[in-house]
Amino acid sequence: xxxxxxxxxxxxxxxxxxxxxxxxxxxxxxxxxxxxxxxxxxxxxxxxxxxxxxxxxxxxxxxxxxxxxxxxxxxxxxxxxxxxxxxxxxxxxxxxxxxxxxxxxxxxxxxxxxxxxxxxxxxxxxxxxxxxxxxxxxxxxxxxxxxxxxxxxxxxxxxxxxxxxxxxxxxxxxxxxxxxxxxxxxxxxxxxxxxxxxxxxxxxxxxxxxxxxxxxxxxxxxxxxxxxxxxxxxxxxxxxxxxxxxxxxxxxxxxxxxxxxxxxxxxxxxxxxxxxxxxxxxxxxxxxxxxxxxxxxxxxxxxxxxxxxxxxxxxxxxxxxxxxxxxxxxxxxxxxx
Amino acid sequence: xxxxxxxxxxxxxxxxxxxxxxxxxxxxxxxxxxxxxxxxxxxxxxxxxxxxxxxxxxxxxxxxxxxxxxxxxxxxxxxxxxxxxxxxxxxxxxxxxxxxxxxxxxxxxxxxxxxxxxxxxxxxxxxxxxxxxxxxxxxxxxxxxxxxxxxxxxxxxxxxxxxxxxxxxxxxxxxxxxxxxxxxxxxxxxxxxxxxxxxxxxxxxxxxxxxxxxxxxxxxxxxxxxxxxxxxxxxxxxxxxxxxxxxxxxxxxxxxxxxxxxxxxxxxxxxxxxxxxxxxxxxxxxxxxxxxxxxxxxxxxxxxxxxxxxxxxxxxxxxxxxxxxxxxxxxxxxxxx
DNA sequence: GGTCGGCAAGACAGCGCTGTCAATTGCTCT
DNA sequence: AGAGCAATTGACAGCGCTGTCTTGCCGACC
Numbered sequence: 001x002x003x004x005x006x007x008x009x010x011x012x013x014x015x016x017x018x019x020x021x022x023x024x025x026x027x028x029x030x031x032x033x034x035x036x037x038x039x040x041x042x043x044x045x046x047x048x049x050x051x052x053x054x055x056x057x058x059x060x061x062x063x064x065x066x067x068x069x070x071x072x073x074x075x076x077x078x079x080x081x082x083x084x085x086x087x088x089x090x091x092x093x094x095x096x097x098x099x100x101x102x103x104x105x106x107x108x109x110x111x112x113x114x115x116x117x118x119x120x121x122x123x124x125x126x127x128x129x130x131x132x133x134x135x136x137x138x139x140x141x142x143x144x145x146x147x148x149x150x151x152x153x154x155x156x157x158x159x160x161x162x163x164x165x166x167x168x169x170x171x172x173x174x175x176x177x178x179x180x181x182x183x184x185x186x187x188x189x190x191x192x193x194x195x196x197x198x199x200x201x202x203x204x205x206x207x208x209x210x211x212x213x214x215x216x217x218x219x220x221x222x223x224x225x226x227x228x229x230x231x232x233x234x235x236x237x238x239x240x241x242x243x244x245x246x247x248x249x250x251x252x253x254x255x256x257x258x259x260x261x262x263x264x265x266x267x268x269x270x271x272x273x274x275x276x277x278x279x280x281x282x283x284x285x286x287x288x289x290x291x292x293x294x295x296x297x298x299x300x301x302x303x304x305x306x307x308x309x310x311x312x313x314x315x316x317x318x319x320x321x322x323x324x325x326x327x328x329x330x331x332x333x334x335x336x337x
Numbered sequence: 338x339x340x341x342x343x344x345x346x347x348x349x350x351x352x353x354x355x356x357x358x359x360x361x362x363x364x365x366x367x368x369x370x371x372x373x374x375x376x377x378x379x380x381x382x383x384x385x386x387x388x389x390x391x392x393x394x395x396x397x398x399x400x401x402x403x404x405x406x407x408x409x410x411x412x413x414x415x416x417x418x419x420x421x422x423x424x425x426x427x428x429x430x431x432x433x434x435x436x437x438x439x440x441x442x443x444x445x446x447x448x449x450x451x452x453x454x455x456x457x458x459x460x461x462x463x464x465x466x467x468x469x470x471x472x473x474x475x476x477x478x479x480x481x482x483x484x485x486x487x488x489x490x491x492x493x494x495x496x497x498x499x500x501x502x503x504x505x506x507x508x509x510x511x512x513x514x515x516x517x518x519x520x521x522x523x524x525x526x527x528x529x530x531x532x533x534x535x536x537x538x539x540x541x542x543x544x545x546x547x548x549x550x551x552x553x554x555x556x557x558x559x560x561x562x563x564x565x566x567x568x569x570x571x572x573x574x575x576x577x578x579x580x581x582x583x584x585x586x587x588x589x590x591x592x593x594x595x596x597x598x599x600x601x602x603x604x605x606x607x608x609x610x611x612x613x614x615x616x617x618x619x620x621x622x623x624x625x626x627x628x629x630x631x632x633x634x635x636x637x638x639x640x641x642x643x644x645x646x647x648x649x650x651x652x653x654x655x656x657x658x659x660x661x662x663x664x665x666x667x668x669x670x671x672x673x674x
Numbered sequence: 675g676g677t678c679g680g681c682a683a684g685a686c687a688g689c690g691c692t693g694t695c696a697a698t699t700g701c702t703c704t
Numbered sequence: 705a706g707a708g709c710a711a712t713t714g715a716c717a718g719c720g721c722t723g724t725c726t727t728g729c730c731g732a733c734c
Contacts, residue, residue, distance in 0.1 A: 003452060005720060016684045021722060029682055048452040052398065053720035055389035056689045073617055076417075077410030084435055093454060096433050098421055115340060115385040117430060225621040251621055258623030261598050280410055281618045284562040284588055286595030342690060353714045358692060366712055390690035393719045397692095 004047045013041035024049055051093065055118060064307050065113075065122035066096045066300075067134075074280045075296060079125055079148070082300030090308035095119065103133060110137040119143055121307030123300060126150070126194075129159070146303040151193035158306055160299045160320045164194045167292045167324040168201030168246075171274050174290075174326055175244045176209050179335035180272060184217040184242035186231045186252050195223070198248050198276060217242060221252045228255025236263055236271075243271065243335050250275035250282045253289055257331070268333035278327055287330030295322040341384045350378035361386055388430065392455060401644050402450075402459035403433045403637075404471075411617045412633060416462055416485070419637030427645035432456065440470060447474040456480055458644030460637060463487070463531075466496070483640040488530030495643055497636045497657045501531045504629045504661040505538030505583075508611050511627075511663055512581045513546050516672035517609060521554040521579035523568045523589050532560070535585050535613060554579055558589045565592025573600055573608075580608065580672050587612035587619045590626055594668070605670035615664055624667030632659040 006024075010017040015038060022030050023038040030038075041047075055061035066083050068076055080096065087094045095117065101109050114137075121144045128134055129147035135156055138145050147159040175183050185202045188195025199218070206213045219231035228247055235242060236259055247253035253275030257267060265271050267287055275282060278293035302320055347354040352371060359367050360375040367375075378384075392398035403420050405413055417433065424431045432454065438446050451474075458481045465471055466484035472493055475482050484496040512520050522539045525532025536555070543550045556568035565584055569592055572579060584590035590612030594604060602608050604624055612619060615630035639657055 003720095007720085017721080018685080018723095019683060022683085025722085031682065034682080046448070046452075048449050050393070050452075050720055051454045052389045052392035053689090054722075056387070056393050056691085056719090057721040058689085058723080061389065073414030074410045077413055080413075080417075080433065081435065084433065094433055096417065096421065096431055098418065111383070112385050115383075115387075117388045229623070254621045262623065264601070281621045284591045284618045285622060286566070286592075286599065340690095344690085354691080355693095355714060355716095356712085359713090362692085368712065371712080387690055390719090391692075393689090393721085394691040395693080395719085 003050070004045050006047070006049065008045055009038065009041045009047050012045060013038045061118040061120050062092050063095050063117060063119045064092050064304055065119040066094055066125070067099050067122055067128050068096070068125045069099050069128050070125055072279075075277075076125070078296040079123075079300040082297030082302075083123055083304040085297075086301040086304030087308065090305070092120070092304070092308045094304075099128060099134070102131070106131065107133050107137045110134060111141065114138075114141045114143055121145060123148065123303045123307065124150075125300075144307065146306045148299050148303055149194065154319060158319070160302050160306075160322065162294050162299065162322055162324050164197035165201040165204075167294075167326075168198040168276070169205045170201075170326055171246060171276070171290075171292055172202050172205035173209075174328065175246060175272060175274060175332060176205070176211070178244075178272060178332060180242075180244040181211055181335075182217070182242045183211075183244045183246055184219065184235050186219045186221045186228060186235075186245065186247045186256070188221060188223045188248040188252075190220070192223070195248050202246060221248060223249050223251060225251045225255045225258075228252025229259055230255075232256040232259035236260065236265060241265075241271070244273070244332070245271065246274045246276075248276055250277045250279040250289060250291055253291070253331075254281055254285060257285060257289070267331050272332040272335070274332055282327075282329070290329045290332035291327050293325040293327045295324065298322055340387070341382050343384070343386065345382055346375065346378045346384050349382060350375045397457050398455040399429050400432050400454060400456045401429050401641055402456040403431055403462070404436050404459055404465050405433070405462045406436050406465050407462055409616075412614075413462070415633040416460075416637040419634030420460055420641040422634075423638040423641030424645065427642070429457070429641070429645050431641075436465060436471070439468070443468065444470050444474045447471060448478065451475075451478045451480060458482060460485065460640045460644065461487075462637075481644065483643045485636050485640055486531065491656060495656070497639050497643075497659065499631050499636065499659055499661050501534035502538040502541075504631075504663075505535040505613070506542045507538075507663055508583060508613070508627075508629055509539050509542035510546075511665065512583060512609060512611060512669060513542070513548070515581075515609060515669060517579075517581040518548055518672075519554070519579045520548075520581045520583055521556065521572050523556045523558045523565060523572075523582065523584040523593070525558060525560045525585040525589075527557070529560070532585050539583060558585065560586050560588060562588045562592045562595075565589025566596055567592075569593040569596035573597065573602060578602075578608070581610070581669070582608065583611045583613075585613055587614045587616040587626060587628055590628070590668075591618055591622060594622060594626070604668055609669040609672070611669055619664075619666070627666045627669035628664050630662040630664045632661060635659055 006017045006020050010020045020038050023035050051062050064087050070076055084094050124145050124147045126149050129150040130152050145157050147157055149161045150159050187199040203213050221227035221231050245256050247256055256273055260267050267273050275289045275291040278291045282289035282291050299322055343354045343357050347357045357375050360372050388399050401424050421431050461482050461484045463486050466487040467489050482494050484494055486498045487496045524536045540550050558564035558568050582593050584593055590610055597604050604610050612626045612628040615628045619626035619628050636659055
């Protein structure tokens with residue numbers, strides 16, 4: 001209860017508080033023997049420096065902000081997990097904030113926020129990472145940020161991303177490998193860069209395999225269950241059906257699955273299905289969904305590490321690319337199998 | 338950039354910094370005219386007090402901790418949303434921490450955490466809210482907490498909860514109202530208090546309606562998709578089937594749905610199905626799941642409000658009960674309809 | 675042997691705010 | 705009009721730590 005302060009440690013170790021401070025902050029000019037003595041005292045007293053005092057006196061706050069404005073619980077949750085784990089390792093703390101505002105209101109809120117609590121850096125998740133006014137506000141306050149999967153102004157800040165294009169390419173190859181030649185694709189919102197990348201990956205893979213991409217086989221969805229449902233009705237409600245459908249995200253894939261069930265189209269017997277994201281829903285349906293797992297948590301982890309200055313290789317390129325994973329479950333199988 | 342301090346405001350308003358402080362903290366003994374002048378200066382300069390300095394000098398830190406150790410993204414996400422909204426309204430900030438530890442390690446981590454950043458209160462979500470060692474550690478540090486849906490030691494702290502028993506009762510009544518008399522129930526883990534409450538509510542409703550609760554109609558699940566699947570196979574794989582199944586949570590209900598699909602049992606034509614939680618998955622299947630919506634976000638909001646001292650009625654009982662909602666979707670319908 | 679250079683460690687002054695206590699003001703009451 | 709009292713306001717000392725500057729010390733070098 002009676003909080004231990006740096007003075008207690010200094011007294012115990014027989015040094016000045018400044019020396020304790022130096023040890024704690026890994027500053028140079030401390031003899032190894034002295035350092036050991038201090039560390040022993042710290043351990044003995046179980047001392048933890050007070051974050052508020054540090055923030056007030058010094059230039060660091062040991063706080064990392066995580067800003068989001070994304071209704072997807074699964075995504076946010078993974079991001080948080082990753083960011084938190086990196087913060088913990090670096091002795092930092094995670095402050096989360098939802099920023100539903102846009103435009104001037106956003107700028108204001110961010111300014112207010114940052115003047116109240118100084119942050120050593122913030123992590124921006126989609127779609128915030130592409131909000132120019134936010135980037136401006138952050139830059140104006142001099143707060144560094146790392147963006148996750150940004151799509152514009154890539155030069156403005158370090159960022160972490162996954163190669164949607166290549167992932168979609170490989171998923172398409174997976175379906176082709178199962179014998180599918182007539183594969184339909186349901187794409188996401190037109191203004192969504194990642195959606196476009198996925199579609200490009202799909203089309204490239206088809207071309208590379210010498211397969212045609214029939215226009216009626218590419219449907220425009222909206223990344224929602226319902227839009228997947230609607231596209232599926234168009235794709236499946238005739239005798240001329242594709243043997244496989246690759247949906248641009250899992251929600252839409254689940255919409256396809258619902259329609260297939262209603263029409264008694266067997267998955268994966270008659271129709272193979274693949275999604276993208278490995279959302280929580282992908283495993284609570286039957287058959288479980290073949291999908292692309294994004295390294296979401298890992299991206300956040302890297303982002304946080306970049307901010308806390310404990311990155312594995314700090315001098316890597318500004319854009320850090322992480323690997324996806326093709327998760328093959330029961331919804332895709334050999335054609336006609 | 339050149340941060341504005343309380344001195345700037347004081348100078349602008351022509352008062353001492355202490356008076357500004359008083360206004361900001363809503364302390365008494367400030368003449369309305371003075372208060373207005375100060376507030377005008379605050380507005381003009383767009384001043385926000387520095388949280389670190391406040392925390393260091395005063396007894397409050399304006400930080401609320403949200404501790405969790407729950408793999409359910411949907412739940413956490415809602416909790417966070419609710420807690421954040423209440424914090425924002427009260428001028429507080431939300432610090433999230435995952436505490437995977439148990440026993441002594443938990444105690445230690447919490448102590449370390451709290452000695453580094455003082456928190457004005459913490460919100461404990463299930464299952465952490467029932468970890469005695471955590472409650473002890475918090476009490477030892479003198480940090481108040483509010484628990485969400487705790488099941489033990491109800492007197493130890495204020496808490497917020499929902500009446501699982503009554504919710505299950507009403508869902509059962511809903512199914513009965515559709516004409517179902519042979520209803521099966523899939524319960525959750527035996528040591529899970531909420532699961533037991535739900536089961537009790539179901540059984541009570543059956544008794545009150547004069548309907549038998551046949552032992553083979555109550556199956557032991559584990560709150561997972563797979564366990565729902567297994568229970569459903571036992572319940573549905575014979576001619577003597579219930580006309581409705583009420584699963585103790587949505588994941589299990591989805592397992593039931595998967596089996597029904599496989600067996601070509603029409604939902605809701607032949608079998609009505611109800612879940613509990615209104616998890617994200619409940620809406621990305623077809624038919625969409627009839628379920629019980631827990632006021633998760635609202636519970637967190639109330640919890641945070643309790644902590645930040647801005648509760649609607651602070652002197653209400655220690656346990657604040659919030660209302661659930663029966664969400665009727667397509668998976669339940671009139672028997673034989 | 676004296677002086678310089680550099681490492682190690684300490685003294686000291688705040689960071690921006692709140693708590694305490696003292697000083698001032700503005701009223702009421704007689 | 706003056707005393708008496710509460711309502712206002714301000715002066716000042718830290719909260720626990722880090723940044724800057726200073727001091728002490730040892731070996732190297734000429």
